[in-house]
Amino acid sequence: MTExxxxxxxxxxxxxxxxxxxxxLDMQVAAGTVYGLIGRNGAxxxxxxxxxxxxxxxxxxxxxxxxxxxxxxxxxxxxxxxYVSQEQHVxxxxxxxxxxxxxxxxxxxxxxxxxxxxxxxxxLAWDRQTGLMxxxxxxxxxxxxxxxxxxxxxxxDEPAAGLDPIARRELIDELVDILSRDGGCxxxxxxxxxxxxxxxxxxxxxxxxxxIMTDARLDELQKTFQRVQVVxxxxxxPDGFSxxxxxxxxxxxxxVTAVACLLSETQLDEVRSIPGARxxxxxxxxxxxFIELLKPRGEAEAVEART
Amino acid sequence: xxxxxxxxxxGVPVYRQLMDQITYYAASGALKSGDQLPSIRECARALSxxxxxxxxxxxxxxxxxxxxxxxxxxxxxxxxxxAMSRREQxxxxxxxxxxxxxxxxxxxxxxxxVLGVVQEEMEKVGxxxxxxxxxxx
Numbered sequence: 001m002t003e004x005x006x007x008x009x010x011x012x013x014x015x016x017x018x019x020x021x022x023x024x025l026d027m028q029v030a031a032g033t034v035y036g037l038i039g040r041n042g043a044x045x046x047x048x049x050x051x052x053x054x055x056x057x058x059x060x061x062x063x064x065x066x067x068x069x070x071x072x073x074x075x076x077x078x079x080x081x082x083y084v085s086q087e088q089h090v091x092x093x094x095x096x097x098x099x100x101x102x103x104x105x106x107x108x109x110x111x112x113x114x115x116x117x118x119x120x121x122x123x124l125a126w127d128r129q130t131g132l133m134x135x136x137x138x139x140x141x142x143x144x145x146x147x148x149x150x151x152x153x154x155x156x157d158e159p160a161a162g163l164d165p166i167a168r169r170e171l172i173d174e175l176v177d178i179l180s181r182d183g184g185c186x187x188x189x190x191x192x193x194x195x196x197x198x199x200x201x202x203x204x205x206x207x208x209x210x211x212i213m214t215d216a217r218l219d220e221l222q223k224t225f226q227r228v229q230v231v232x233x234x235x236x237x238p239d240g241f242s243x244x245x246x247x248x249x250x251x252x253x254x255x256v257t258a259v260a261c262l263l264s265e266t267q268l269d270e271v272r273s274i275p276g277a278r279x280x281x282x283x284x285x286x287x288x289x290f291i292e293l294l295k296p297r298g299e300a301e302a303v304e305a306r307t
Numbered sequence: 308x309x310x311x312x313x314x315x316x317x318g319v320p321v322y323r324q325l326m327d328q329i330t331y332y333a334a335s336g337a338l339k340s341g342d343q344l345p346s347i348r349e350c351a352r353a354l355s356x357x358x359x360x361x362x363x364x365x366x367x368x369x370x371x372x373x374x375x376x377x378x379x380x381x382x383x384x385x386x387x388x389x390a391m392s393r394r395e396q397x398x399x400x401x402x403x404x405x406x407x408x409x410x411x412x413x414x415x416x417x418x419x420x421v422l423g424v425v426q427e428e429m430e431k432v433g434x435x436x437x438x439x440x441x442x443x444x
Contacts, residue, residue: 034357172355180348180358198315200357219320219363226318269409278413283318 003067005031005153005186006052012060012210013047021047023210025061029203031152032184034175036201036218038194040294043207045190046086049157052188053083065153079107082151084159088138092131096124096141100148107149115148121170136162143171147178154178155188160196172199194287204286208294218286224263225289226281230256233276244268248292259284259292309338309345313354321356325364333373333384335432344374344382 006029013022022044029035039045050056052063054070063069068077090099096119104110119126122140125133130141139162146154160168178185179200191197197204197218204221206214216224228243232254243249244267246258262268262281272279284292309332313324332338344350347365351358365382368374375385411421 033359169355173352176351176355176357180351195316198321199355202357202359219322222318222320272409272413285316285318287316288318 003064004028005033006035006065006188007067008048008052008061008063010061011048011051011058011063013044013051013056014059020210022051022058023060025207025211027052027205027212027215029186029188031186032179033202034179034187034189034200035203035205036197037188037190037205037207038192038197038290039207044210045207046157048207049083049155049188049190053081053155054078075106076108079109079149080151081153081155082107082146082149084142084146084154084156086157086161088135088142090130090138090141090145093129095127095129096144097126099130099141099145103145103149107151109150111148111150114150115144118144118147118174121174122167136164136167139163140167143174147174151185153186153188157190158192159189160191160193168193168196172196175200194285194290198286206290206293214293221286221289222283224261225284225292226260226262227284227288228258228260228262228268229280229282230258230271231278231280232256232274233278235276238274243271259289311350311354313356315356321354321360322364322367325350325361326367329364329368330371330373331432338384340384340386342384344384346381 006027008025008027011022011025011027012020014020025044025048027035027048037045037048047056051058052065052070054063054073057071065073065081066077070078070081094102096115100110100112100115104112116126118124122137122144124137124140124144130138133141139159143156143159146156160171163171175187176199179187187200189197189201201218204214204216204218205212214221225247228246230237230241230243232238234254236254237251237256241256243256243258243260245260245262247261249256249258251257268279268281271277309329311325311328313321313328315321317324329338329344338344344365345353347358347361350361354361365374365376369376369382369385372385374382376382407421407425410416411418
């Protein structure tokens with residue numbers, strides 16, 4: 001079995017002054033797969049990514065991309081990885097044409113015809129200084145440069161922030177094309193646009209307060225987390241009743257609604273067998289799942305979190 | 308291309324939605340034995356989803372005998388399976404039947420209602436062929 005393309009083990013970062021941004025982070029991404037990283041603002045996603053890329057020194061743990069520690073890796077190794085960061089770092093005085101010419105020297109697999117196709121697809125002025133472009137256009141330039149490098153590992157930190165829905169879909173479609181090609185690409189996508197992950201992520205990591213709280217295949221998450229509604233016929237729920245596997249639960253009259261972690265189909269059978277109890281199970285979109293797992297608990301909530 | 312209605316945000320895995328629709332089209336005759344399915348790449352592009360979800364759907368459909376993938380040529384709707392014995396059919400349908408039975412008992416529906424509904428649906432699937440044919444072709 002070959003190594004993981006991205007491999008972080010117990011990664012941690014404590015900043016001077018005491019802030020612990022990342023702690024005990026494990027992340028293993030198999031080559032050619034798409035890993036979606038989601039988490040609230042401040043969860044530590046960007047810090048974790050920067051450590052993976054060798055842009056920030058970890059306080060603990062190890063991080064490797066394609067088998068090497070990026071902090072120490074040479075230029076040739078680093079050229080196999082491309083990164084779209086949250087902040088634009090594109091030289092404002094350069095045009096896309098000039099940026100492509102400049103970067104092509106760093107990346108052995110640089111694909112200039114592809115760069116030009118992307119510029120047309122993203123509707124970018126080839127000879128316009130990027131500093132004169134809108135925020136969204138600058139973002140598209142960053143994406144274009146990362147994709148044209150034909151990397152083996154592509155790390156995208158909020159690439160779609162500030163992009164209109166059409167541009168967002170174009171990015172997804174470009175990623176789908178890349179994933180369809182022979183040789184594929186390993187993609188780490190950190191995003192708040194959870195609907196994008198539902199299209200392309202195979203693995204999803206939910207990060208909370210510096211660590212990965214849940215890491216699973218997307219289709220496993222979709223099968224496991226469901227909305228469960230139990231309606232008691234004309235009476236209130238019995239004292240102490242709770243839906244097995246519930247993470248969140250609320251009761252209104254005879255109806256108990258819960259978001260539950262269902263590990264097997266028969267888990268709810270005991271509830272179904274309660275006389276007068278009607279059980280309905282509904283699928284849960286990833287965004288709703290994320291919100292239910294991570295939103296702050298109100299005083300009214302009676303159920304403990306299951307991690 | 309087949310009309311495939313996929314909602315990536317519903318919480319139902321995309322590969323599952325794809326499987327269910329293709330299975331339905333094959334059962335209702337909208338897709339006939341030997342019909343070619345879109346390539347994995349075409350499907351992924353058309354639906355804007357990761358090609359691995361299409362791969363997973365096609366693999367499971369092949370495993371279930373609904374389609375056949377021919378090296379170098381593509382994916383095709385399979386020849387109908389050799390007639391299963393009634394016993395084999397019963398065995399294959401039992402898990403679905405159990406779920407139906409649980410629902411029915413919950414709401415206190417008698418067996419006649421359940422059997423009636425199942426019969427109507429089976430008829431509709433057969434009738435659906437004509438309507439789907441018009442849409443798909």
